[in-house]
Structure formats: structure tokens, C-alpha cells
Amino acid sequence: MAQTLETLARRSTSMRGIRSVVHTMKTLSVINSAPYEQAAKAIEIYHASVLEGFHAFLTHFGPLDLPSATGTPQILIVFGSDHGLCGNYNEALAAHVAEQTETDTVLCVGAQMADALADCGIAAKQTFFPAASVDGIGRLSNLLTRKLEAIRADAPPPHDISVSLAYVARDSAQGQRPVTTSLLPIDKELMAGLAEKPWVSRSLPAFAMPADDLFRALVRSHLFATVFRAIAEALLTENAARLALMQQAERSVDDRIEALGSEMRAVGQDEITTELLDVIIGFEALKKRKPAQDPEGHDVE
Structure with a gap:
């Protein structure tokens, strides 16, 4: 016609x-990525300090007998997006989670992610609002860390749980891909490596806190830093996916x-x-x- x-x-x-709208969304994706990348780099430095604390603890008290993940409640935290305009971000992650082994409890970040999991036959026990800024990453990390502590306290003795994180990470070959990383129990190889690492100082580490309290504080800091890093990485890849989609549009x-x-x-x-x-x-x-x-x-x- x-x-x-x-x-x-x-x-x-x-x-x-x-x-004009597409160009604005593309610009916002570029602007938003910078602070998230800076936050990811900052938390890596913080996490390095936490690991150095573990190193000092192990140097003073010797190797630890860490619990095994066998027979413990399995917790999975899935980090999705509620902001949209990033393609099949949630659906791809939900399909990846559905391929994993059976999990006792699923905690979900993002209502749209919860819907994508439901479409795959996975029901989230609790859904959290995703972070909308760098400050929100810290608040969400604290919230999830406290939630894990509550789940661990309610677990049957000896109150051990297994926790994994599922999110979309950057990949040099594919651009981005869904990944699942273990959070708890703490990696035995990591702790063994820190225990064997020489203490480069004339003075041996000393502590004023009781050993149990100090170890729990280090574990909590380790959980916070790892969760913070996963959230920052998820937000980075989300904005990268939105940027690629807006460039194509x-x-x-x-x-x-x-x-x-x-x-x-x-x-x-x-x-x-x-x-x-x-x-x-x-x-x-x-x-x-x-x-x-x-x-x-x-x-x-």
C-alpha cells in the first residue's frame, strides 16, 4: 500500500x-556500569584483607577441621533483575538454575527472577528487592548475610548449612554466562593454602578476642564480601546486556x-x-x- x-x-x-529513548537508555547503562565496577574492585580489596585475617588466625591457631557439605541443608541464592530491557537475562539464569542439583531452599533477588524460576518449576522461599545503586548493594548484602545466619541458627545441630550463589557473570568469550559458586562451607583448599602460607613478619599475630568470636567475625566478613561481589558482578553484567541490546536497537x-x-x-x-x-x-x-x-x-x- x-x-x-x-x-x-x-x-x-x-x-x-x-x-532518543534508546540513546538515553544506552547512556544510562554506560553511566551505571562505572560505579558498579568500582564497587566490585573495592570489595575485592576488602575481601583480600579478610583473607589476610584468616591467614593470621590460622598462623596463630593452626589448621581448622572444617565441616563437610554432605547432609547439610542446601541453600541457593539467585540474583536476577527487575529493571528490564536486558533481553532474556532472567530466563537464561533460571534455565541454568533448573539444571543444577536439587536445592532445599531458594532465595531469590528480583520479582521477575522469581517468575522466571516459577516457569521452570522452582518456587522461591523468599524474594528480595534487587539493589538499585551502589549503596543498595551493601544493604542487600547485609540483609542476605543476616538471613543466612538465621537459617543456620534454625538448622539442626551442628547448625551447618551449604550455600551457593547463582548469578550472571562476565565472560571474555561469550560476553556473559550464568554461573553458580559455592559460598558455604568455606573452601577447604582456600583455608589449607592460607594455613600453609608463611607469615612474613618478625612478630606473630596476637588477638584480644576469643578465638570462636574472632572466627565467626571473619566468616561473616567473608560472607558479606562474597555476596557483595556477586551482586556487583550481576549488576555489571545486567547493564552490559542492556547496553548491547540498546546498541542493537x-x-x-x-x-x-x-x-x-x-x-x-x-x-x-x-x-x-x-x-x-x-x-x-x-x-x-x-x-x-x-x-x-x-x-x-x-x-x-
Whole structure:
């Protein structure tokens, strides 16, 4: 169906408005990624300090007999997105979680993530609001850490639980991919490596706190830092996915605007040609028309 010049002009204006929205979303994705990346780097430095605290503790008290994950309640925390415009972010993570081994309790971050898990037959026991800023990462990390402490306190003796984190992480080959990492029990290889690591100082570490209280404080700091890092990584990949999608949308809109511009020029040229032909045909018709004459041979006006 042929388009009029006015219709094409309205469609072009609408597409330019859409492009403005897409460009704004793309810019926001770039701006939001910077503080999340800085937060991820900062928490890595903090986590390194926590691990150094474990190193000092193990140097003073020796290797620990850490609990095994066998037979303990299995807890899975899934970090999704409620902000939208990031493709199948939640659905891909939900499919990844569905492929994992059976879990006793699922804690979900994001209502849309809870819906995606429900579509895969997984019911979240509790849903938390996702972080909307860097400050929100700290609040959510504290909330989840306290929730894990409550679950551990309610677990049967010896109050051991197994906790894993599922989120979308950056990947150099694929751009991003869903991953599942273990949080509790603490990695035995990590602790063994810290116990064997030499203490490079003339003074051995000493502590004023009771050993049990100190170890619990280190474990809580380790949980907080690991959860914080997972949230920051999830937000980074979410914004990266949104940025990639907006870049693709921007290219598609630009192509459509260019196509509409070409169509407008073609329709405009056709209208000009039609008008010129009408003028020429009318002029030729006037030239060919012979004047009427009366019986005496005179022209009649």
C-alpha cells in the first residue's frame, strides 16, 4: 500500500523519538556500569584483607577441621533483575538454575527472577528487592548475610548449612554466562593454602578476642564480601546486556530512519513528477484545442 508523504513524515518523527529513548537508555547503562565496577574492585580489596585475617588466625591457631557439605541443608541464592530491557537475562539464569542439583531452599533477588524460576518449576522461599545503586548493594548484602545466619541458627545441630550463589557473570568469550559458586562451607583448599602460607613478619599475630568470636567475625566478613561481589558482578553484567541490546536497537532504528528518509524522498519526487506531468498535459491540451468558428469563418470567443 502506497504511503503518503504526511504519513511517512509522522512515522519518521516517531522513530526519531524512539531513537532518543534508546540513546538515553544506552547512556544510562554506560553511566551505571562505572560505579558498579568500582564497587566490585573495592570489595575485592576488602575481601583480600579478610583473607589476610584468616591467614593470621590460622598462623596463630593452626589448621581448622572444617565441616563437610554432605547432609547439610542446601541453600541457593539467585540474583536476577527487575529493571528490564536486558533481553532474556532472567530466563537464561533460571534455565541454568533448573539444571543444577536439587536445592532445599531458594532465595531469590528480583520479582521477575522469581517468575522466571516459577516457569521452570522452582518456587522461591523468599524474594528480595534487587539493589538499585551502589549503596543498595551493601544493604542487600547485609540483609542476605543476616538471613543466612538465621537459617543456620534454625538448622539442626551442628547448625551447618551449604550455600551457593547463582548469578550472571562476565565472560571474555561469550560476553556473559550464568554461573553458580559455592559460598558455604568455606573452601577447604582456600583455608589449607592460607594455613600453609608463611607469615612474613618478625612478630606473630596476637588477638584480644576469643578465638570462636574472632572466627565467626571473619566468616561473616567473608560472607558479606562474597555476596557483595556477586551482586556487583550481576549488576555489571545486567547493564552490559542492556547496553548491547540498546546498541542493537539503535542500529535497527537508524536503519529504519534511513529507509523512511529514502521512501520520503521517493514519494516526494513522485508527487513532484505527477504535478509536473499534470501541468504539461494540460498545457499540451490547450495548445492542441482548435477555436470554434461561426458560419462566416470568424473565430468564436
